[in-house]
Amino acid sequence: MSTQPHTAIRVISLSAAPERRQAFARSAVEAGCDWEFFDAHTTPMHGLSYDEKRVTGTYGRKLHPGELGCYSSHFDLWRWLVQADYEQLIVLEDDVVVDWEFIRDISAIEMAGRGIEYLRLFAKMPAPWRFIASPYFDQYRHLIRFTGYALGTQAYVLSKTGAERLICHGSKIEAPVDVYMDRTWDHGLLNLAVYPFPVYERYQRSSIGEGRFSAPISRWGQPSLRNLWTRARRKLQLNWAIHGFSPSSARALRRSLKVRNDV
Secondary structure (H helix, E strand, O other), X not given: OXXXXXXXXXXXXXXXXXXXXXXXXXXXXXXXXXXXXXXXXXXXXXXXXXXXXXXXXXXXXXXXXHHHHHHHHHHHHHHHHHHOOOOEEEEEEOOEXXXXXXXXXXXXXXXXXXXXXXXXXXXXXXXXXXXXXXXXXXXXXXXXXXXXXXXXXXXXXXXXXXXXXXXXXXXXXXXXXXXXXXXXXXXXXXXXXXXXXXXXXXXXXXXXXXXXXXXXXXXXOOOOHHHHHHHHHHHHHHHHHHHOOOOHHHHHHHHHHXXXXXX
């Protein structure tokens, strides 16, 4: 008899946005599993550092206050998971529509035991990707690995070990949190996803604000040698991720899943 992992489900939501909370709660009436709201941050928490001048020089613009709050919210949840009596965490944001039957099933699977420390349940961009296992979970879903920037933190599964990795490498805010999470080369977690996605984003105005997109990203502002080197390194890392060989961790996961399916 297999034991079910201790899985927590937390929904990041601003306490000052009761309408969004109520809308999500109504959609989750028949969820059939326990979940709780997690109060979103509006400023960076203690333990995070943000150098606006450096970020502007390397990322091309300063981060919007909402982006800083979003980063801090997810970082705080990762810290909470490391200290909590749970093995994995399903993170949702309050602007999504959820296939709760799939969430119930995946919450009963110890993803780390399958070699999966981080699994996207949604992405905002049609980024480059590669198959890891097909089919996976059921006959109509697939396990894929994004190699480019898929973006979005609306829904994902994270193991305790995965949270430790993200915390270890992410205490300095250098980009929006979804950009950081897509940078496999920074923290070592494969950018895995299940497709088709069991979660999708509602069409509504972002609580972070659209003003952050009003000005184009400057690629050459603050032209210090450090900034130029950082930008060049990021570009090389991304191109290698998209066009280069699969990392050893991806090849090992593909082999292990194939063996599991052949048994």
